[in-house]
Amino acid sequence: MSTHELPYIAAIGEAIREEMERDETVLYFGQNIATTDDDPFLKQFGSDRVRVTPISETAEIGMAVGAAIAGYRPVVELYMAEFMLVAMDQVVNEANRFHYMSAGQVKVPMVMKAGYGFTCGWAGQHTGTIYGMFMGVPGLKVAVPATAADAKGLMTTAIRDDNPVVFFHHYLLTLEHGDVPDGEYAVPFGEAAVLREGGDVTIVAIGWCVGKALAAADQLAAEGIQATVIDPRTLAPLDMWTILDSVEKTGRLVVVDQSTRQGSAAAVIAAEAADEGFSSLKAPVKLVTALDATIPYSEPMEEYLLPSEARIVEGVHMALGSSVAA
Amino acid sequence: MPELDAERLVWMYTQMLRIREFEERVKRTFEDHPGVIRGHTHLADGAEASIVGSLATLRDDDQLLTTYRCHGYPITLGTDTKALMAEIYGRRDGICGGYGGSMHLTDVSRGFMGTSGIVGQGIPHAAGAAYAAQIRGKGQVVLSFFGDGASKQGAFHESLNIASLWKLPVVFIMENNNYNVVTRTDQEDANAAAGEPLAVKAKAYSMPGETVDGGDPVAVYETVGKAVERARSGEGPTFVESLVYRLSAHGNLIAPPGVPLHYPEHEAIAVFGNVEEYEAAKRGDPVPRFRARLVEDGALSAEEADEIAAAAQAEMQEAVDFGLASPLPDGAQATKYVYA
Numbered sequence: 001m002s003t004h005e006l007p008y009i010a011a012i013g014e015a016i017r018e019e020m021e022r023d024e025t026v027l028y029f030g031q032n033i034a035t036t037d038d039d040p041f042l043k044q045f046g047s048d049r050v051r052v053t054p055i056s057e058t059a060e061i062g063m064a065v066g067a068a069i070a071g072y073r074p075v076v077e078l079y080m081a082e083f084m085l086v087a088m089d090q091v092v093n094e095a096n097r098f099h100y101m102s103a104g105q106v107k108v109p110m111v112m113k114a115g116y117g118f119t120c121g122w123a124g125q126h127t128g129t130i131y132g133m134f135m136g137v138p139g140l141k142v143a144v145p146a147t148a149a150d151a152k153g154l155m156t157t158a159i160r161d162d163n164p165v166v167f168f169h170h171y172l173l174t175l176e177h178g179d180v181p182d183g184e185y186a187v188p189f190g191e192a193a194v195l196r197e198g199g200d201v202t203i204v205a206i207g208w209c210v211g212k213a214l215a216a217a218d219q220l221a222a223e224g225i226q227a228t229v230i231d232p233r234t235l236a237p238l239d240m241w242t243i244l245d246s247v248e249k250t251g252r253l254v255v256v257d258q259s260t261r262q263g264s265a266a267a268v269i270a271a272e273a274a275d276e277g278f279s280s281l282k283a284p285v286k287l288v289t290a291l292d293a294t295i296p297y298s299e300p301m302e303e304y305l306l307p308s309e310a311r312i313v314e315g316v317h318m319a320l321g322s323s324v325a326a
Numbered sequence: 327m328p329e330l331d332a333e334r335l336v337w338m339y340t341q342m343l344r345i346r347e348f349e350e351r352v353k354r355t356f357e358d359h360p361g362v363i364r365g366h367t368h369l370a371d372g373a374e375a376s377i378v379g380s381l382a383t384l385r386d387d388d389q390l391l392t393t394y395r396c397h398g399y400p401i402t403l404g405t406d407t408k409a410l411m412a413e414i415y416g417r418r419d420g421i422c423g424g425y426g427g428s429m430h431l432t433d434v435s436r437g438f439m440g441t442s443g444i445v446g447q448g449i450p451h452a453a454g455a456a457y458a459a460q461i462r463g464k465g466q467v468v469l470s471f472f473g474d475g476a477s478k479q480g481a482f483h484e485s486l487n488i489a490s491l492w493k494l495p496v497v498f499i500m501e502n503n504n505y506n507v508v509t510r511t512d513q514e515d516a517n518a519a520a521g522e523p524l525a526v527k528a529k530a531y532s533m534p535g536e537t538v539d540g541g542d543p544v545a546v547y548e549t550v551g552k553a554v555e556r557a558r559s560g561e562g563p564t565f566v567e568s569l570v571y572r573l574s575a576h577g578n579l580i581a582p583p584g585v586p587l588h589y590p591e592h593e594a595i596a597v598f599g600n601v602e603e604y605e606a607a608k609r610g611d612p613v614p615r616f617r618a619r620l621v622e623d624g625a626l627s628a629e630e631a632d633e634i635a636a637a638a639q640a641e642m643q644e645a646v647d648f649g650l651a652s653p654l655p656d657g658a659q660a661t662k663y664v665y666a
Contacts, residue, residue, distance in 0.1 A: 049461070053488065054488060058447075062451055062454060062484075062485070063457055064454060065450070065451050066439075066452060069439050069440060070389065070439065070454070089444055090447065094444070094447055094451070098432075100425055101432070102422055102426060103424075103425045103663055105422070106440060138664050163666050
C-alpha cells in the first residue's frame with residue numbers, strides 16, 4: 001500500500017474530501033468552516049453541501065439527524081467535544097434512537113466530529129476526555145483514532161456507516177505526522193490494532209494514551225518486560241476479543257485512559273475483562289487514568305492529574321508485582 | 327393552493343372524524359381492556375381540524391415530523407389504522423413492530439418521517455429534512471409540528487434562525503393548546519403574559535408569523551397553504567400558530583405498574599377548577615362544528631354525515647379488534663434494530 005505523510009488533522013480532512021468526492025450525499029457543516037469563498041471544501045463541493053452554521057449545537061446535530069433520515073450523510077464539525085454537551089439530547093436520545101423506534105424504517109447515518117483532550121492550558125471546560133460518556137449509548141458508535149492513518153481510515157468508515165458516529169480526534173495529536181494510505185482507505189469499526197506484542201503484560205490504551213503506552217513499552221523492554229500494546233480504535237463497537245485473546249496469553253492487563261477514572265472506558269474494559277476473562281488473569285487489572293478532578297489551568301497541576309509514561313510503567317510494575325492468590 | 331371543492335371538504339371532514347374516533351377508542355381501551363396500553367399516550371382530540379387542514383396542503387412527496395402527540399397525522403396520511411392501533415397495543419403487527427409505541431409512530435412510506443418524544447427536539451429534525459429537500463431541489467416541503475411548550479426550547483429558536491437564514495422549505499406549525507401539561511401558557515410564555523399572540527416569535531427570525539383558528543380546517547388550510555407555497559417557491563419558512571383546544575387531559579395517568587391507567591379530567595377542571603373554559607371548548611368542538619357547516623353549505627347531507635360516522639366507527643372497531651388479536655412480539659427481537 002503506497003502512503004504519503006500527513007498530519008493527523010489533515011488525514012481526517014482527506015477522508016472527508018475523498019468521501020464527498022465519492023458520494024454526493026455526504027454533507028459537511030458546522031461552526032466556523034467555509035466562511036469565505038476561498039475555503040477548499042466550499043470551492044470543491046459548493047454551498048449546498050458545505051455550510052457554516054451559527055453556534056447552535058442542538059440545531060446543527062438535530063438537523064444532521066433530519067437530513068440523515070431524509071437520505072443524506074452529514075458530517076457535523078463540532079470543534080470541541082464539550083460543545084456536544086449543549087445538545088446532549090440530540091446525540092444520545094435522538095440520533096441513536098430513530099432507527100430502533102421506527103423498527104428500521106429510517107437510518108441515521110451521520111458523523112459528529114469532535115476534538116477532545118486539549119490539555120495544554122485550556123483549563124476546565126475545553127479539555128475533557130469524554131468519549132466514555134458515549135460508549136454505552138445504544139445505537140451510537142464511537143471512534144477514537146490515535147494515528148494519522150487511523151484518523152483517515154476511521155473517518156472514512158464513520159461516513160460510510162449507516163449509524164450515528166461520534167468521531168473523537170485528539171487536539172494534542174493535531175499536528176502529529178504519520179504515513180497515511182493513498183486513496184480510499186477504510187479502517188473497520190470494532191477491530192482493535194495490536195501495535196506491539198509481548199508475553200508479560202497487555203496494555204490497552206485509548207487515543208492520545210496509545211503513544212504514551214508505546215513509549216512506556218519501550219522503557220519496560222529495556223528492563224526486560226515485554227508488553228503487548230492494543231489500541232481498540234473504536235469504543236463502540238468494542239473489540240474485546242482481541243483484548244481477551246491477549247490477556248489469555250499474558251495474564252495481566254493494564255488499561256490506560258486519559259479520562260477521569262469513574263465511569264471511564266477503562267473501567268468498562270476492566271469490567272469486561274473480569275467478566276469474560278477472569279480465569280486468564282493472574283493479577284488484578286490496573287487502571288491508569290486521569291485523577292477524578294476538573295482539569296486545572298496551571299501546568300504542574302494539569303500534569304499531575306494526567307496519565308503519563310511513568311504512571312503506565314508504574315501500573316505495569318504493580319500488575320506484575322501482584323498476583324492472585326493461587 | 328387549489329380551492330377546496332365539496333369532495334375535498336368532505337374528505338377533510340372524514341379524516342377529522344376518523345382521528346376523533348380513533349382517539350376515542352384509544353381512550354376507551356383503558357376501560358375496556360385494562361393493561362393493553364402501557365406507558366403514556368397523548369390524544370389529538372380537539373386538534374383534528376388543525377392536523378387535517380395542514381396535511382391537506384401537501385404533495386405526496388412532502389414530509390413531516392411531529393411530536394409524541396402523533397396519532398392524527400398518519401391517520402390522515404392513510405396509514406392503516408389497524409397497524410397504528412396494534413402499535414399502541416405493543417403488538418407485532420404494529421406500524422413500528424412494537425418498538426415505538428404511541429409516542430413514536432413512523433410511516434416513512436407516507437412521508438411521516440418520525441416523532442421525537444422530547445419537547446421541541448423534533449423541530450431541528452424537520453429543519454434538517456428541509457435542508458435535504460432544498461439540496462434535492464425537487465420542490466418538496468417539510469412540515470414541523472410541535473406544541474406551544476416547545477417554543478420555549480432552544481431547539482425551537484435555533485431551528486427557526488437557521489431555517490430563515492438558509493431559506494429552508496419548512497413550515498413550523500405550533501399547535502397552541504394553551505397548556506404545557508398542567509402549566510398555562512401565560513405562566514410560561516412572555517408573549518402570552520404580555521397579551522400578544524405567540525406568532526410574534528417569528529419576528530425575531532425575520533419570517534412571517536401567522537395565528538389561525540385551529541378549529542377551522544378551511545382557515546388552517548388557507549394559512550398553512552400560503553406558507554407551503556412560500557416554502558415551495560424557495561422564499562423560506564413561515565411560523566404558524568394554530569389555536570386549538572385539547573379536549574382530553576395531557577395524557578393518561580402517569581403511574582407505576584399495578585395502578586390502572588385512565589384519562590383524568592382536563593387540567594382546566596382538574597387543576598384550575600375552570601369548568602366554564604372547558605365547557606366552552608366543548609361547545610366549540612371542531613368536529614361537530616365542521617359537520618354543521620358542511621351540512622348547512624350543502625356539501626354534505628345529514629345522512630351522508632351519519633354514514634361517514636358509521637364507517638369511521640366500524641373502521642376503528644376493526645382496528646381495536648385487530649390490535650387485540652395481533653400477537654405480542656418475541657422478546658428476543660428486542661436487540662434487532664440497535665444498529666442499522
